[in-house]
Structures are given as structure tokens and as C-alpha cells.
Amino acid sequence: MKNYKLNIQYDGTGYAGWQVQENASTVQQKVLDAIEILAKEKINLIGSGRTDTGVHALGQAANFRCEKELDIYRFRHSLNAILPPDIAVNEMAEAEESFHARFDAKKRSYLYFITKDKSPFYNRFSYLYRGQLDLKELNSLSKHMIGEHDFTSFARKNSEVNHKRCIIYDAHWKETNGFIIFYIEANRFLHGMVRTITGTVLRAVRNKLGGEYMLEVLEKRDRESAGEAAPAKGLFLYKVKY
Numbered sequence: 001m002k003n004y005k006l007n008i009q010y011d012g013t014g015y016a017g018w019q020v021q022e023n024a025s026t027v028q029q030k031v032l033d034a035i036e037i038l039a040k041e042k043i044n045l046i047g048s049g050r051t052d053t054g055v056h057a058l059g060q061a062a063n064f065r066c067e068k069e070l071d072i073y074r075f076r077h078s079l080n081a082i083l084p085p086d087i088a089v090n091e092m093a094e095a096e097e098s099f100h101a102r103f104d105a106k107k108r109s110y111l112y113f114i115t116k117d118k119s120p121f122y123n124r125f126s127y128l129y130r131g132q133l134d135l136k137e138l139n140s141l142s143k144h145m146i147g148e149h150d151f152t153s154f155a156r157k158n159s160e161v162n163h164k165r166c167i168i169y170d171a172h173w174k175e176t177n178g179f180i181i182f183y184i185e186a187n188r189f190l191h192g193m194v195r196t197i198t199g200t201v202l203r204a205v206r207n208k209l210g211g212e213y214m215l216e217v218l219e220k221r222d223r224e225s226a227g228e229a230a231p232a233k234g235l236f237l238y239k240v241k242y
Helices: 027-039 072-082 135-145 193-206 210-220
Strands: 002-010 056-066 087-095 107-115 147-150 165-176 179-186 235-241
Touching: 002 027, 027 056, 027 072, 027 087, 072 087, 107 193, 135 165, 135 179, 135 193, 135 210, 179 193, 193 210, 193 235
Parallel strands: 056 235
Antiparallel strands: 002 056, 002 087, 107 179, 107 235, 147 165, 165 179
């Protein structure tokens, strides 16, 4: 039994997220179907984690086990040939038999893209924000998220997890090539967490609420206390580290 690791990019606009769902088009299902056509056997495709409806990925990691040994170069080429244009496997390699894309992940990072000027070329992949944004203020507000905290306030109420404690290693903003980009890295993320943190930071900026507001939201452990989640289209799963 061979174990293969994939690095997958996708435009999530037309999908109900990564994970297979009944009566919905998902990225995992599209990749799974393509692999099974080529491998000619049933396989279990394991992703590093879910992405929500409309969220994109620059580096979703996944793995699958296969009875036969595959020619990696030819298999990846064939896989990309039958996958739809909005999904691509940009890396494929043989992994240790024990490798598990989800459970072995140590850190995950996301990027959130904001634009200040309307562009038809960026509309699918960024959030057009009309208000004033100051990088120093954005970074000052976001630093309160760094460390180990209970992120109940930033998760969807129906998140089915044993606990809502996460460790955020980095959270910062930068401006480049007309984009304001939020980078966040953690050991794990809850359902809707990155978009809600982003939306809460923007709410704090818009209403001049300051860092104390961010701390209050954390401490309340109540989703109603946080801001509205930023639109899915600006969010990208960036990297998964093992």
C-alpha cells in the first residue's frame, strides 16, 4: 500500500467548501472522483482541514493510499487534465505510510485579501473595503489574538469540536501591490474563525473601539459579541506545515 501526498490549489467560488457533502459540489469530491478514475480503485482522500463555502486555497494538503505504485509525474499530469479549471494539484509526492494530512499537521496559515479600489480582476478573490485602514492600527488590534486562548467568540455556534482553545503564533497585516493582506498562523482553526477575527478587527477600526474591545470579545466567549464575519471570497488557506 502506497501513501501519496498532494498539494492542491483551488478557486472556491463555485463550491460548498472542501469537505464532501450530500447534494453539494465540493472540492474534495471533485479530487476524489478524479483520483478514482485514474487509479481504478476506491480511495479515501484525507484533507488537512475544512475550508468553508467560497473560501480558496493556495496550499491545501491531502493524502490518499493506493494499492498500486503510481508514476507520480504522469499521474499528476493526468489528474490535472481531468480536474475542472478551478482546481489544480501543483505537487504530488510519495509519503511515509503513516503520514496523515490532518492529524500530522503542526501549523496552518491563512491569508485574507482586502482591496481599496474596485477591480473586476480581483472581485472573486478579495473584499472591497471602502473605509480607511491604517496598518499600525490593524496590527495593534490583531496582536491581542496571539497566544493560546479560548476562541468561542470567533467560532460558529454549531462548531462540533471538543474544545475551542487554539494557539495563534502570528497575526499581522501588510500592504503590497494594492492589497492589504492579513496573515494568521495557528495550530488549528475553528469553523469560521479567521473570517470572524478579520471582521471583528475591521469593526474595531470602523468604530474606533481599540485593543480593549478585542480582549473583551475574547473573554466573553460569546459569538454575539464579535463582529460580522468578513466575506469568504477574500480568504485563502495558504500553507500547512508538518
